[in-house]
Amino acid sequence: xxxxxxxxxxxxxxxxxxxxxxxxxxxxxxxxxxxxxxxxxxxxxxxxxxxxxxxxxxxxxxxxxxxxxxxxxxxxxxxxxxxxxxxxxxxxxxxxxxxxxxxxxxxxxxxx
Amino acid sequence: xxxxxxxxxxxxxxxxxxxxxxxxxxxxxxxxxxxxxxxxxxxxxxxxxxxxxxxxxxxxxxxxxxxxxxxxxxxxxxxxxxxxxxxxxxxxxxxxxxxxxxxxxxxxxxx
Numbered sequence: 001x002x003x004x005x006x007x008x009x010x011x012x013x014x015x016x017x018x019x020x021x022x023x024x025x026x027x028x029x030x031x032x033x034x035x036x037x038x039x040x041x042x043x044x045x046x047x048x049x050x051x052x053x054x055x056x057x058x059x060x061x062x063x064x065x066x067x068x069x070x071x072x073x074x075x076x077x078x079x080x081x082x083x084x085x086x087x088x089x090x091x092x093x094x095x096x097x098x099x100x101x102x103x104x105x106x107x108x109x110x111x112x
Numbered sequence: 113x114x115x116x117x118x119x120x121x122x123x124x125x126x127x128x129x130x131x132x133x134x135x136x137x138x139x140x141x142x143x144x145x146x147x148x149x150x151x152x153x154x155x156x157x158x159x160x161x162x163x164x165x166x167x168x169x170x171x172x173x174x175x176x177x178x179x180x181x182x183x184x185x186x187x188x189x190x191x192x193x194x195x196x197x198x199x200x201x202x203x204x205x206x207x208x209x210x211x212x213x214x215x216x217x218x219x220x221x222x223x
Contacts, residue, residue, distance in 0.1 A: 004154075030207055043200060043216040044155070071196075082136035093154050101145075101209055 003027055004096050006104035013084055014112055021079045021107045023050075023094030029074035033068075038091040038106075039104035050077040050094075084111040115139070118201055118214030128168045128190050133217045135201035136183040141206065145211070146175055149198040158186075190222045191217050 003026040013019050017023040021049035023033055031052045036044040048069055049057040066088075077096075081088050089111045095101040117136045125131055135144065143162040147155035159168050161177035161184060168175045172195075174187040188195055201214040 006154075025141060041198075041216075041218055043198075046210065046212070049210060059202075091152075091203045095154075095209075095211075098208060100157060100160065101211060103156070105154045106152065108152065 004094065004102045004104040006092075006094060008104045008106060008107060010108040010110070011047045012112060015085055016083055018080055018082045018112075019028045019084055019109060020047070020096075021092055021109075023096070023104055025096045026103075028097075030077075031074060033071060033077040033094055033096040034072050034101070035069065035077070035079050036093045036095065038093060041090075041111070044093060047079075050079075052077075083111065084109070086111045116201055116203060116212055116214035118217055120217060121215060122218050122220075124220045124222070125191055127192055129221075131188050131191055131219070133186040133199055133201075133219075134183070135185070135214050137203070138182065139203075142181070142183050144177060145202045146184070146186055147200040147202060149200060155198075155200055173222075188219075191219075193221045193223050195219060196221050 005024045007022045011019055022049040026063040033050040035047045035084045037047050038044050046059050047062045050069045052074055053070045091106050091108055093103055093106045095103045119134050143160055145160045146158045149155040150160055159175045164179045164181045166177040172189045176185045199217045202211040
């Protein structure tokens with residue numbers, strides 16, 4: 001099946017710094033990718049839709065200036081958490097695909 | 113916004129027992145997916161159901177899609193410790209590929 005990778009798998013950063021998370025589709029092109037956030041023992045919450053060559057579409061309540069999304073190529077979308085704070089600590093997951101969505105392995109972010 | 117109500121939220125059972133997880137909505141779906149997620153990993157697709165009344169089997173897992181395509185269930189027979197994980201139902205929205213997830217069911221199967 002299709003493979004989606006994420007990098008890094010986990011990151012620890014200091015409060016106030018920015019963190020970039022990459023999502024790559026390894027064996028197919030993805031004009032659209034999705035970014036989710038997940039808290040412990042909870043379901044996935046869609047944050048935004050990443051559109052190749054155009055602006056991302058954010059879900060209600062998600063700050064677009066806080067979570068910057070760039071989809072510069074058909075195989076790569078990046079999520080940058082700007083000026084991270086401890087409350088941004090979470091598990092971030094991306095997905096891509098056509099009829100079926102394939103999920104990346106996730107990135108664990110811990111902001112100290 | 114389509115809302116998926118998943119129940120139960122937590123399920124703790126002994127090895128060998130059967131269980132059913134439910135996913136309900138007031139909306140009609142063109143398709144519904146079930147995923148399984150282990151800690152620290154992304155969700156993995158188990159099955160997609162698309163036809164009202166459809167039943168799909170995956171070894172000890174049986175998936176049903178309601179006749180009206182508003183609800184679905186996942187039944188596990190003779191659960192094993194390896195079945196432990198977070199089970200998620202999800203349905204697509206108007207945007208291609210965009211999924212709405214149920215609240216999830218955390219299943220723990222004790223040896």
